[in-house]
Amino acid sequence: MIRAAARGPRRVGALLVTLLVVGAPEAHGQITVGTGPEFKGYGFDPGLGADAAELFVLPVAVRVPVSDRFGIDVFSAWARGRVEVDDTNLELSGPVDTRIRMSAEAAPWARVTVGAQLPTGHASHDSEEAVVASVLATDLLGFRESNWGSGTALTTSVATATRAGSWGIGAAAAYALRGSFRPSADVDSVRYTPGNESRVRVGLDRNFGNNTLTLGGTFITYAEDQANGRNLFRSGDRFRFDASYQFRASAGLWTLYAADVIRSNGDLTLRLAGGSGGAAGDTTVATADQNMLVAGLVGAIGLGSGFVFRPHLDLKLQARTEPDGSDAGSGWMLAAGGDIPVRLFGRSELFPRAQVLVGSIRDRQGESVPLLGLELKGTLRWSP
Secondary structure (H helix, E strand, C coil): CCCCCCCCCCCHHHHHHHHHHHCCCCCCCCCEEEECCEEEEEEECCCCCCCEEEEEEEEEEEEECCCCCEEEEEEEEEEEEEEEECCEEEEEEEECCEEEEEEEEEECCEEEEEEEEECCCCCCECHHHHHHHHHHCCHHHCCCCCCCCCCCEEEEEEEEEEEECCEEEEEEEEEEEECCECCECCCCCCCEECCCEEEEEEEEEEEECCEEEEEEEEEEEECCEEECCEEEEECCCEEEEEEEEEEEECCEEEEEEEEEEEECCCEEEEEECCECCECCEEEEEECCEEEEEEEEEECCEEEECCEEEEEEEEEEEEEEECCCCCCCCCEEEEEEEEECCEECCCCEEEEEEEEEEEEEEECCCCCEEEEEEEEEEEEEEECC
């Protein structure tokens, strides 16, 4: 087995969590701590270049409500990814980046949020780890983590809401400033800087009796990624449109939802080496565009004795078009399962969840390759 262990202890995320929990005796509300192992794995038929892929994540999240108007959230995790290629196991493991978010109510109609990403993750990958990260980054598979670390980042956002008759109207804008990191463990000289991100969202909601309709639209654009100060890649703009309808049925609360995420072509800059009469220089090529449609249903069914089963059905349809017209990477995924919330003792709750996933992805020859997956999760939430 080929193994790639995390390089060196990363204690910043754990230290921050400890400081926030132990050092916040004057928190206005209940401090909440959440964790829970999560496993997701797939087996593939031949054709995709990998035989299996799986991810195990152990997250830790802390919420500290300092006052009615101000709160702090912290998230970090340890993750292990594995990809099997031709009977060889490739592994990527270690801590992920730590994320901190501070949110304050600036006015009854406005909220300001400042977030920071601390580079506690295992961001520098060797060639084998890079294969694992590439497979886990496939959008259709829906893995929770795919790169473990992407450098320092600072995000600011402001959101506001008002009412117009029977409708609620909300708007939010956010900007993320990203720092550089070393993506390759084999090449020390390369520093990669992801492009800064701008995001704008508008939302609407309205009650119809006890039912609620929610609509939203989001636009996301990115600055150019850079390698050692040179423009390398510009991700295509993204548009997201979503809707949900919440209603009561069989004494339970149910939600129908749908979302469409459209990603336009990006631009990749390649450096030509020259030689044999050819001139050296840069050339720009287009990358694939993509459309991901997601629709699903989640609800609640009483089981008696205070237990509730929450079924979950989710369908993904991905259309992907390469510049040469190929639809490699297109496919579909159907997930079915649910969870049963269980109160353990005091203010502790456990949410065991299981899902079966079936679908297919098109390979570079345009053939559909079947896949089968399983997701297991056990979230534990505790308010000390």
